[in-house]
Amino acid sequence: MNHLPFLITAVSLLSVTAQAATPGPSFDCAAANRPAEKAICADAKLAALDAEIAALYKTAQAKAGPAAEALKIEQRRWLQGRDGLFVQDGRVLDTQGQIGVAKNSLPGWLTARRAALSVLASQKAPLPICERVAATFRILRNANGGIPDGTLEDRLRTAGLLFEPAPEKPLSTGQVAQMFRMARELRDEIGSDDGHVDVIGKNYAIAQIYVTGKASEACTNFIVFQRGADGGLQALPLPDGTEDGFCDYGLHDNGFDMLTLAGDAANHPALVTWNKESLSIRQAEGAQWGDTCDIDVTYAKDYSLTISACDVDEASCQALKKHAVEWSRIFGEPEPDTPGPGPGHRFPGLEATAIQVDETMMHNPVLNAFPSLEGWSYSQVEGGPHYLWRGPKEALVVGISALTTSHGDPIDDLLISVWRQAGEKWVPAAALITSPEDVGAPTVKAAVTPAQMLKP
Numbered sequence: 001m002n003h004l005p006f007l008i009t010a011v012s013l014l015s016v017t018a019q020a021a022t023p024g025p026s027f028d029c030a031a032a033n034r035p036a037e038k039a040i041c042a043d044a045k046l047a048a049l050d051a052e053i054a055a056l057y058k059t060a061q062a063k064a065g066p067a068a069e070a071l072k073i074e075q076r077r078w079l080q081g082r083d084g085l086f087v088q089d090g091r092v093l094d095t096q097g098q099i100g101v102a103k104n105s106l107p108g109w110l111t112a113r114r115a116a117l118s119v120l121a122s123q124k125a126p127l128p129i130c131e132r133v134a135a136t137f138r139i140l141r142n143a144n145g146g147i148p149d150g151t152l153e154d155r156l157r158t159a160g161l162l163f164e165p166a167p168e169k170p171l172s173t174g175q176v177a178q179m180f181r182m183a184r185e186l187r188d189e190i191g192s193d194d195g196h197v198d199v200i201g202k203n204y205a206i207a208q209i210y211v212t213g214k215a216s217e218a219c220t221n222f223i224v225f226q227r228g229a230d231g232g233l234q235a236l237p238l239p240d241g242t243e244d245g246f247c248d249y250g251l252h253d254n255g256f257d258m259l260t261l262a263g264d265a266a267n268h269p270a271l272v273t274w275n276k277e278s279l280s281i282r283q284a285e286g287a288q289w290g291d292t293c294d295i296d297v298t299y300a301k302d303y304s305l306t307i308s309a310c311d312v313d314e315a316s317c318q319a320l321k322k323h324a325v326e327w328s329r330i331f332g333e334p335e336p337d338t339p340g341p342g343p344g345h346r347f348p349g350l351e352a353t354a355i356q357v358d359e360t361m362m363h364n365p366v367l368n369a370f371p372s373l374e375g376w377s378y379s380q381v382e383g384g385p386h387y388l389w390r391g392p393k394e395a396l397v398v399g400i401s402a403l404t405t406s407h408g409d410p411i412d413d414l415l416i417s418v419w420r421q422a423g424e425k426w427v428p429a430a431a432l433i434t435s436p437e438d439v440g441a442p443t444v445k446a447a448v449t450p451a452q453m454l455k456p
Contacts, residue, residue, distance in 0.1 A: 026054030035086035039103050049110045060120035067126045070263045078160030082109050107143035112159035115140045130293035134446035137297050147438045152279040161262040168199040179207040183223040200258040200269045211245040219247040226287045234287040292449040299438035303328035308432040309370035316391040324416040328434040331400050350387035355397050357426050366417040369428035378406045412436050
């Protein structure tokens with residue numbers, strides 16, 4: 001008996017059943033022509049996530065009331081941003097490397113949008129933007145359930161709560177020069193016309209200028225202008241907290257921009273400023289600022305070993321790696337007001353010692369002693385306590401110090417330096433660098449400050 005037709009039929013039925021059990025996206029994959037849509041169709045998890053986003057959007061629309069049209073515009077803008085992952089300079093990405101980067105970014109965009117729409121779908125009525133942003137931050141995670149990537153501003157963009165304003169025609173050379181001159185005067189800065197001016201909608205522009213900072217800092221600041229129909233310019237008040245400029249230590253975790261807020265169908269621009277743990281939003285109202293929304297987003301910190309180098313026995317090296325994380329956690333906490341019992345009580349396994357090792361100079365001897373730490377060799381050490389550690393085979397001196405850049409700018413990493421005695425000298429024996437990372441769910445606080453009608 002020929003069983004082949006039966007087997008083919010059975011396999012076909014199983015395939016159809018499996019397809020029916022896997023939720024598809026909110027659109028027809030057979031008609032999909034955008035790279036983002038094709039990528040979603042090719043991944044069952046992304047397809048299910050897209051379907052969930054569509055269902056949440058439908059629920060949010062039903063509750064939006066008068067804000068339904070604004071939500072529709074918001075969703076359309078977010079979809080444009082999603083599709084824009086696969087476009088650069090107006091052209092669809094065509095190299096495998098570029099397409100791969102876009103595909104890797106797509107899960108984060110979908111996950112963030114799900115969070116933003118979940119907030120709306122769970123409410124009985126639309127939320128004010130400040131409350132909505134804070135609520136989104138509270139539940140925002142990356143595609144794997146961890147801490148989202150990027151700055152706070154980046155996270156709101158991917159969630160669809162901030163957008164680039166619609167492009168407008170550039171200003172004349174004379175208008176740009178006038179804005180630079182006014183911006184330098186208002187910020188009390190002397191310099192050339194270095195920087196740039198962005199046109200924001202039909203009525204505003206923001207002038208970014210370079211300002212004075214330390215030798216190691218790239219510092220900028222800004223002035224926002226309202227543009228009159230006759231070409232006149234009115235500077236908006238200097239926002240509180242922007243007096244010292246925005247200085248980049250190479251970490252790219254602070255900045256400013258003029259953006260369009262979710263739910264704003266009229267495209268009123270808003271000034272958004274941010275640093276690593278806070279974000280502020282001020283919407284422009286004529287030549288003044290509206291209410292200020294301040295949001296703090298903080299996480300618990302934990303340390304992990306970033307890199308290490310050892311010139312000690314293997315048992316000592318492994319013990320130091322384990323202790324380095326433990327000591328870093330304690331070092332990052334506030335020092336206790338009263339001393340505890342025993343020598344080195346604050347750091348387990350360490351004893352107080354009178355031995356001092358000078359490692360605060362440039363070209364730190366420990367960092368330069370190991371080729372594997374070459375990338376850290378230009379860091380400086382702030383200096384810190386030294387302790388005696390009785391290792392498995394020998395007694396060593398351990399230092400715990402914060403690191404800075406070569407110009408003294410603070411960074412978050414810690415150096416655990418280890419020294420052994422060689423004759424009358426103490427020489428590097430090991431170096432371990434630990435770095436903090438955000439963990440757990442964020443603590444989010446939001447506050448609205450009423451507008452203060454101040455003139456620059």
